[in-house]
Amino acid sequence: xxxxxxxxxxxxxxxxxxxxxxxxxxxxxxxxxxxxxxxxxxxxxxxxxxxxxxxxxxxxxxxxxxxxxxxxxxxxxxxxxxxxxxxxxxxxxxxxxxxxxxxxxxxxxxxxxxxxxxxxxxxxxxxxxxxxxxxxxxxxxxxxxxxxxxxxxxxxxxxxxxxxxxxxxxxxxxxxxxxxxxxxxxxxxxxxxxxxxxxxxxxxxxxxxxxxxxxxxxxxxxxxxxxxxxxxxxxxxxxxxxxxxxxxxxxxxxxxxxxxxxxxxxxxxxxxxxxxxxxxxxxxxxxxxxxxxxxxxxxxxxxxxxxxxxxxxxxxxxxxxxxxxxxxxxxxxxxxxxxxxxxxxxxxxxxxxxxxxxxxxxxxxx
Amino acid sequence: xxxxxxxxxxxxxxxxxxxxxxxxxxxxxxxxxxxxxxxxxxxxxxxxxxxxxxxxxxxxxxxxxxxxxxxxxxxxxxxxxxxxxxxxxxxxxxxxxxxxxxxxxxxxxxxxxxxxxxxxxxxxxxxxxxxxxxxxxxxxxxxxxxxxxxxxxxxxxxxxxxxxxxxxxxxxxxxxxxxxxxxxxxxxxxxxxxxxxxxxxxxxxxxxxxxxxxxxxxxxxxxxxxxxxxxxxxxxxxxxxxxxxxxxxxxxxxxxxxxxxxxxxxxxxxxxxxxxxxxxxxxxxxxxxxxxxxxxxxxxxxxxxxxxxxxxxxxxxxxxxxxxxxxxxxxxxxxxxxxxxxxxxxxxxxxxxxxxxxxxxxxxxx
Numbered sequence: 001x002x003x004x005x006x007x008x009x010x011x012x013x014x015x016x017x018x019x020x021x022x023x024x025x026x027x028x029x030x031x032x033x034x035x036x037x038x039x040x041x042x043x044x045x046x047x048x049x050x051x052x053x054x055x056x057x058x059x060x061x062x063x064x065x066x067x068x069x070x071x072x073x074x075x076x077x078x079x080x081x082x083x084x085x086x087x088x089x090x091x092x093x094x095x096x097x098x099x100x101x102x103x104x105x106x107x108x109x110x111x112x113x114x115x116x117x118x119x120x121x122x123x124x125x126x127x128x129x130x131x132x133x134x135x136x137x138x139x140x141x142x143x144x145x146x147x148x149x150x151x152x153x154x155x156x157x158x159x160x161x162x163x164x165x166x167x168x169x170x171x172x173x174x175x176x177x178x179x180x181x182x183x184x185x186x187x188x189x190x191x192x193x194x195x196x197x198x199x200x201x202x203x204x205x206x207x208x209x210x211x212x213x214x215x216x217x218x219x220x221x222x223x224x225x226x227x228x229x230x231x232x233x234x235x236x237x238x239x240x241x242x243x244x245x246x247x248x249x250x251x252x253x254x255x256x257x258x259x260x261x262x263x264x265x266x267x268x269x270x271x272x273x274x275x276x277x278x279x280x281x282x283x284x285x286x287x288x289x290x291x292x293x294x295x296x297x298x299x300x301x302x303x304x305x306x307x308x309x310x311x312x313x314x315x316x317x318x319x320x321x322x323x324x325x326x327x328x329x330x331x332x333x334x335x336x337x338x339x340x341x342x343x344x345x346x347x348x349x350x351x352x353x354x355x356x357x358x359x360x361x362x363x364x365x366x
Numbered sequence: 367x368x369x370x371x372x373x374x375x376x377x378x379x380x381x382x383x384x385x386x387x388x389x390x391x392x393x394x395x396x397x398x399x400x401x402x403x404x405x406x407x408x409x410x411x412x413x414x415x416x417x418x419x420x421x422x423x424x425x426x427x428x429x430x431x432x433x434x435x436x437x438x439x440x441x442x443x444x445x446x447x448x449x450x451x452x453x454x455x456x457x458x459x460x461x462x463x464x465x466x467x468x469x470x471x472x473x474x475x476x477x478x479x480x481x482x483x484x485x486x487x488x489x490x491x492x493x494x495x496x497x498x499x500x501x502x503x504x505x506x507x508x509x510x511x512x513x514x515x516x517x518x519x520x521x522x523x524x525x526x527x528x529x530x531x532x533x534x535x536x537x538x539x540x541x542x543x544x545x546x547x548x549x550x551x552x553x554x555x556x557x558x559x560x561x562x563x564x565x566x567x568x569x570x571x572x573x574x575x576x577x578x579x580x581x582x583x584x585x586x587x588x589x590x591x592x593x594x595x596x597x598x599x600x601x602x603x604x605x606x607x608x609x610x611x612x613x614x615x616x617x618x619x620x621x622x623x624x625x626x627x628x629x630x631x632x633x634x635x636x637x638x639x640x641x642x643x644x645x646x647x648x649x650x651x652x653x654x655x656x657x658x659x660x661x662x663x664x665x666x667x668x669x670x671x672x673x674x675x676x677x678x679x680x681x682x683x684x685x686x687x688x689x690x691x692x693x694x695x696x697x698x699x700x701x702x703x704x705x706x707x708x709x710x711x712x713x714x715x716x717x718x719x720x721x722x723x724x725x726x727x728x729x730x731x732x
Contacts, residue, residue: 074638074665081635104635108666269447269470272440299440300474 001037001066001091005058007079007101010087013044013055014076016230019202020046020053021072032069033076034116035089037062045119046072051199052119053206056229067113068095075099078106119233122224126188127215128162132227134182135214136207138169139200141330141357142178145171145323146197156197159241160223162216163190171197172242176323177360178330179248191218194241199223199234206232248348248358252339254286254312257352260336263291264328266304267321270295273302279322281364286315286340295321317343318364324349327359367403367432367457371424373445373467376453379410379421380442382596385568386412386419387438398435399442400482401455403428411485412438417565418485419572422595433479434461441465444472485599488590492554493581494528498593500548501580502573504535505566507696507723508544511537511689512563522563525607526589528582529556536610537563542689543610543726544696557584560607565589565600572598614714614724618705620652620678623718626702629657630694632670633687636661639668645688647730652681652706661687683709684730690715693725 014033022030025048034045041057068091079087084102091097095110139158147155152174159170167184170177203225207214217224225232267282270293274280285292286308293304317340327349328336339348343366349359380399388396391414400411407423434457445453450468457463461476505524513521518540525536533550536543569591573580583590591598633648636659640646651658652674659670683706693715694702705714709732715725 071665077638078635081631081638083631103671104632105669106639106666108639265447265449266470269444272443272447273472273474299437300472303471305469 001035001068001089002064003037003042003060003062004086004088005042005060007082007085007087009058011079013058014072014079016055016206017044017046017053018072018076019206020048020051020232022048029069029111029115029117031072032111032116033072034067034069034113036067036113037065045116047117047119049117050196050235051202052233054119054231054233056231066091067116068097068110069113069116070097070108070110074108078104078108119231120222120235122217122219122222122233124217124224124226127185127217127226128167128187128191129185129213129215130167130182132207132212132214133209136204136209138167138180138182139204139207141180142169142171143197143200143204144326144330145173145176145178147173153237154194154239154241157194157237158197158200159192159194159244161190161192162187170241170244172244175320175362176327177244177247177358178327179244179358179360181356192241193218193223194237194239195223195234196237199232203232206230247346247360248355249341252312252341252348254310254315254340256286256291256338256340257309257335258291258306258338260328260331260334262306263293264325266291266293266306267325267328270302270304271321273297273300275299279320281318282321283316283318283366286310286317288314312340315340315343316366317347318366319347319361320364323361327361330359331357367401367434367455368430369403369408369426369428370452370454371408371426373448373451373453375424377445379424380438380445382421382572383410383412383419384438384442385572386414386417386598388414395435395477395481395483397438398477398482399438400433400435400479402433402479403431411482413483413485415483416562416601417568418599420485420597420599422597432457433482434463434476435479435482436463436474436476440474444474485597486588486601488583488585488588488599490583490590490592493551493583493592494533494553494557495551495579495581496533496548498573498578498580499575502570502575504533504546504548505570505573507546508535508537509563509566509570510692510696511539511542511544511725513539519603520560520605520607523560523603524563524566525558525560525610527556527558528553536607538608538610541686541728542693543613543724544693545610545614545724545726547722558607559584559589560603560605561589561600562603565598569598572596613712613726614721615707618678618707618714620676620681620706622652622657622704622706623675623701624657624672624704626694626697626700628672629659630691632657632659632672633691633694636668636670637687637691639663639665641665645686647684648687649682649684649732652676652683654680678706681706681709682732683713684732685713685727686730689727693727696725697723 041060045054082101082104087101097110099106168181170179215226270282280295282295291306291308295302337350337352346360346362407426409421411420448467448470453467463476465472534547536545581592636648646661648661657672657674661668703716703718712726712728
């Protein structure tokens with residue numbers, strides 16, 4: 001294999017496929033990036049067997065066809081640090097690779113390209129299309145509430161539901177539910193799949209924040225994300241997701257309209273009287289025009305007062321402040337609505353109008 | 367004790383004295399900040415028994431005199447997070463303290479102010495005065511080469527030498543020497559003291575980067591830094607510092623004028639072929655117009671070429687790249703000079719002209 005390509009294009013590709021490279025594995029080849037030439041360029045692949053990423057064709061002068069797998073960290077460090085516009089890559093006998101750029105030359109050992117595991121083939125018959133930034137926001141604004149505990153594997157992923165022109169994502173960890181919706185191209189048939197949390201975290205780092213589209217292809221076992229020719233394939237998690245819909249009741253006995261930054265600041269301050277920040281329960285006392293947040297530990301007590309607009313009953317309720325803060329931080333709106341029923345039933349955080357996002361948090365017993 | 371003060375002034379004082387607060391100690395009072403009122407304000411003190419810091423008087427309305435010691439982290443977190451211009455501090459019976467600001471109120475337990483250890487008294491008879499930024503640069507550009515190993519306690523500090531209008535600082539760890547000089551107000555008598563590295567690291571964080579002065583007062587056992595009324599007192603390290611002067615020979619057989627960023631980049635790239643970054647030895651081959659840097663490990667080989675101006679003999683020599691990089695990163699000059707004698711004798715990094723800074727690094731055997 002012998003090729004010459006732009007350093008910027010190479011580095012961009014490395015940054016994309018690195019998201020699927022395994023960090024610690026008993027199979028050293030999974031710590032590699034595969035380079036494989038085609039007529040007018042080459043593609044790179046990363047694959048940790050759960051998540052696989054293959055770049056679109058990267059322009060290059062190909063002098064000699066071939067493939068080789070290079071240790072991802074070393075390859076990426078070298079290409080990031082070298083100083084020059086073009087990079088020459090030559091793979092000789094025994095997978096000995098010479099990388100040269102500017103006044104730098106590296107000789108490193110690769111592994112046979114044929115030993116690198118192929119990423120699964122996914123039939124690309126029907127695409128659901130949405131904005132990359134919408135998918136990115138859906139992930140980053142919900143992913144924090146997937147379950148860490150592997151005992152319910154379904155909850156370590158997020159539910160993606162597509163119906164009509166609507167796509168939504170849901171994460172549930174047993175203490176809270178996070179939900180966010182966006183618009184998708186008209187769906188042929190409704191789908192419901194559970195995508196591993198790790199996949200979504202890595203994809204959210206690659207998704208662009210501008211107007212570009214992403215195409216989703218879904219089969220029984222896999223989901224494929226096509227980002228302008230860069231292909232990401234992940235396995236799906238089997239089984240049924242928790243039925244979350246009924247828990248988002250529209251009924252409430254108390255509704256609070258509140259400044260989002262005000263309540264975040266007060267919850268964070270109330271959490272200070274704990275060595276284990278955010279693990280101290282906070283008590284919330286809702287009155288007509290103010291919310292009083294208090295906490296008490298062996299370290300001391302905190303008292304916070306926030307101006308609000310409330311309708312309905314006065315209420316005293318307690319929460320783990322971390323769960324409220326995680327949800328409130330994910331939202332962008334300046335003012336939000338929080339609905340309550342009793343001191344023992346969950347609260348629901350929503351926009352003042354509509355329900356494009358919904359967060360449910362269980363209270364603690366007072 | 368009862369007082370009202372500006373939150374900004376309080377926070378500024380906390381940030382200064384926090385540098386002397388102990389993180390882990392068997393004496394809980396050392397994890398505290400002492401507040402003590404005077405007629406028109408109050409002072410705060412931090413003291414870990416090696417380093418003590420007392421603020422200048424902070425303006426406040428004093429309703430009731432007194433003193434109390436507050437757990438530094440909690441106190442600092444609260445004052446940093448509260449929202450308001452003024453803070454009220456009230457210490458009632460049993461050292462129960464109420465902090466209030468804006469719509470927030472905290473009750474925390476303090477400890478008796480009288481239990482807080484006084485910082486040592488240092489006679490302030492003669493001051494050596496220099497710019498704070500000069501002292502800061504002297505520290506940050508040399509501190510990395512103090513010894514970590516406690517077996518030679520003198521080398522865990524830095525030597526400060528004052529003679530005439532000249533002040534210099536020296537750090538030695540057995541593999542390298544770092545030296546930096548600045549101008550000081552005319553000294554009455556020459557002094558040589560060893561200041562603990564920890565003291566210098568903390569002070570460098572407080573020293574301003576503008577034109578303000580710092581006054582140094584030195585006794586047999588202590589050094590006192592007066593930063594516009596904020597007083598920092600540190601014990602000195604006893605014993606004799608290593609005689610470093612003769613090692614900085616002016617003679618050389620090879621002298622290289624080189625772009626500082628070029629050689630840093632090349633050394634860093636040559637270090638990439640090692641899992642333990644910067645621990646791979648690099649070989650340096652000096653020719654008339656170029657320096658060739660190479661390294662070789664089980665991971666691969668690196669070859670780097672840099673344009674230089676050299677006078678004297680060609681030379682092949684090897685170094686631990688970390689030691690060269692540490693020194694080169696501390697320098698600000700674009701172009702520097704490196705002097706060599708033999709492959710077994712140290713190199714000296716200096717400005718192209720003069721010797722306001724000097725770094726000596728021992729080579730490795732090829």
